[in-house]
Amino acid sequence: MTADDIARVVTIERASFSTPWPAEIFEGLLTRDGAELLVLDLPEAPVVGYAILWCILDQGELANIAVAEEWRGHALGSFLLQGVLDHAAERGVERLFLEVRESNVVARELYRTRGFVEVGRRADYYRSPREDARVLLKTLRSGGAEPPKDAER
Template sequence: MTAIEAASFASPWPGYFFQAGILHKQAHPLVCLTLPGKALAGYLCLWLQDHEIQIQNLAVHPAFRGRGVGRHLLQKGLDLSLELGAREAVLEVRPSNLAARRLYRSLNFSEIGRKPGYYTNDGEDALILFLDLKNTFQPSTVD
């Protein structure tokens, strides 16, 4: 996971973040493996707090980008969130991450705020995105 993280983000999570994030009682991590080699193609880290799912991290290995891996992971994560009783989803994203913003918009996330200087490595703001899972999300119909 850390190799994909380093290839994906200017401020990658250190390895201990993944350990803490996966072992936390509110965590619901998902991974996408390739076949037949079962290499890690991508991952999604979710935390359920009360009735809100917090999307902590979503990344796809560079070799698998543009193939729907991120969309699949996010769709499955949001499906799982509904099953767990979540009513809404939130996340932060860099304004400069246009590919991620297009993905989130395509699943009906909307911008509800901004965190100035959120990313400490370069001071870029974070956009806060929100999704009403009960009213604006379309659960998947296939596995």
């Protein structure tokens, strides 16, 4: 993500979340140590999605991930999430956390298919509407992506 991407990212943010982050948050994150700000560009459409990853030593947090409404349903969220997982592994992250609304069944299923497991709940974490968050965790292999399931050990 660059400063030029922020206006489009904020548009996606506002359409995706009930309490969206303002542009100033994204601007501040551009220079924050440990922050990885990713955008997904397509040849026919720049910035159709974005993700925010925080990395501190061997732990990471997927703070935000969203795809523009008009581009949902094309597996772009899955593609973007894989990019986050790859970046996290490259940064040496071994445990990646995230929070997700309890009612966000689509996101929860995506995370489940990528190996995230529920490790906790945060009561009344979200506002507008008030809702619990499920805390999810994915354990990554240090030094790279996980081997294929059929790989020899």
